[in-house]
Amino acid sequence: MRPTSVLNISGRRYRLGPRTWIMGVINITPDSFSDGGLYFDEGRAAAHGLEMAADGADIIDIGGESTRPGSMPVDVEEEKRRILPVLRRLRHETDVLISVDTTKAAVAEAAFAEGADILNDTSALRLDPAIAASAKAAGAAVILMHMQGTPQTMQLNPHYGDVVREVKAFLEERLAAAEAAGLGRDRLAIDPGIGFGKTTEHNLALLDGLEALTGLGRPVCVGVSRKAFIGKILDLPADERLEGTIAAAVLAAARGAHILRVHDVRAVKRAAAVADAVLTRSVRPEGTEEAEKAGHVV
Ligand code: HH2
Numbered sequence: 001m002r003p004t005s006v007l008n009i010s011g012r013r014y015r016l017g018p019r020t021w022i023m024g025v026i027n028i029t030p031d032s033f034s035d036g037g038l039y040f041d042e043g044r045a046a047a048h049g050l051e052m053a054a055d056g057a058d059i060i061d062i063g064g065e066s067t068r069p070g071s072m073p074v075d076v077e078e079e080k081r082r083i084l085p086v087l088r089r090l091r092h093e094t095d096v097l098i099s100v101d102t103t104k105a106a107v108a109e110a111a112f113a114e115g116a117d118i119l120n121d122t123s124a125l126r127l128d129p130a131i132a133a134s135a136k137a138a139g140a141a142v143i144l145m146h147m148q149g150t151p152q153t154m155q156l157n158p159h160y161g162d163v164v165r166e167v168k169a170f171l172e173e174r175l176a177a178a179e180a181a182g183l184g185r186d187r188l189a190i191d192p193g194i195g196f197g198k199t200t201e202h203n204l205a206l207l208d209g210l211e212a213l214t215g216l217g218r219p220v221c222v223g224v225s226r227k228a229f230i231g232k233i234l235d236l237p238a239d240e241r242l243e244g245t246i247a248a249a250v251l252a253a254a255r256g257a258h259i260l261r262v263h264d265v266r267a268v269k270r271a272a273a274v275a276d277a278v279l280t281r282s283v284r285p286e287g288t289e290e291a292e293k294a295g296h297v298v
Contacts, residue, residue, distance in 0.1 A: 016258040020272040023059040024052030034238040055266040063101030069155040091115035105130035112138035132181035148197025164209035210255035223261035224248040
C-alpha cells in the first residue's frame with residue numbers, strides 16, 4: 001500500500017495516500033500535444049476547468065506553455081495573458097486547489113497573486129533561480145519534476161545507466177535544493193517526468209519501479225495522460241489513448257503514485273476509486289463525506 005504523506009498547501013496540511021488525488025490538466029496553448037488549441041479560448045478553458053472540478057478533480061493544473069518535444073518557448077507576458085484570466089475565473093467560481101504549470105518566477109508570482117496554491121515546475125526550480133523565493137513567499141506547495149535536457153532537445157537521445165536510480169537521485173538532490181532555498185520539505189512533492197527526456201523503455205521502467213520514489217518520503221505525482229509511450233504500445237493517436245491512460249494511471253497508483261495528472265478526469269477518477277478500494281480493502285462511495293475526508297485536511 002502507498003505510504004501516507006502530508007503535503008502543506010497554502011498553510012493547510014493535506015493527507016495524501018488513502019485516496020488517489022486527481023489533477024486535471026488545462027493547457028491554454030495552441031500547440032500542446034493532445035489538447036493544443038482546444039482551450040486557447042478563455043471561456044472554453046474556464047468552462048473545462050469547472051467541469052473537471054465538478055467531476056471530482058482535487059487540483060486543476062493550468063499551463064500556458066507547451067513542453068512537448070521541440071515546442072517553442074513562450075515569453076512571460078504571453079504566458080500570463082494566457083493563464084491569468086482563466087485562473088481568476090476558476091478561483092472565483094470554485095474552491096478547488098489550483099496549480100500553475102510554469103518554470104518562470106514572474107508567471108508563478110502573478111498566478112499566486114490570483115490565488116494559485118501549487119507550483120508545478122517541470123524544471124524542478126532549475127530554469128529560473130527566482131522561482132523558489134516566489135513559491136516560498138506565497139506559501140505554495142511545489143511539485144519538482146525530473147527532465148533530462150530541455151523540451152527542445154530532450155527526445156533527441158535520452159540516455160541513462162539505471163533510469164530509476166538516476167531519476168531518484170535527481171529528485172533527492174532537487175528536494176535538498178528546494179529545502180536550501182527555504183521551502184520546507186512538507187511543501188514538496190516529486191514527479192518522475194514521464195516522457196521528459198525518456199524513451200518508451202525508460203518510461204516503462206520508471207512506472208514499474210515507481211515504488212523506489214516513494215522511498216523519498218514525499219507525495220509522488222505522475223503524468224501518463226495520453227503520452228507517446230501509450231501511443232507506441234497501442235499504435236494509436238493522442239485522442240485514442242484513454243484506455244491506455246487508465247491502465248498506466250491505475251498501475252502508477254498501485255505502485256505508489258499519490259497524484260495522477262490527467263486530461264480525462266471523470267474516467268480516471270472512477271478507475272482510481274476502484275483501485276483505491278482494492279489497495280485499502282475498503283469502500284468509500286464516491287462523493288460521500290467519508291471519501292472526501294480520506295484525502296483531505298489533517
Ligand atoms: N507533463 C506535461 C506537462 N506538465 N507536469 C508534471 N508535474 N508531470 C507531467 O508528467 C507533466 C507536467 C506534458 O503534458 P501536457 O501538459 O498534456 O502537454 P504539453 O506540455 O504539450 O502542454
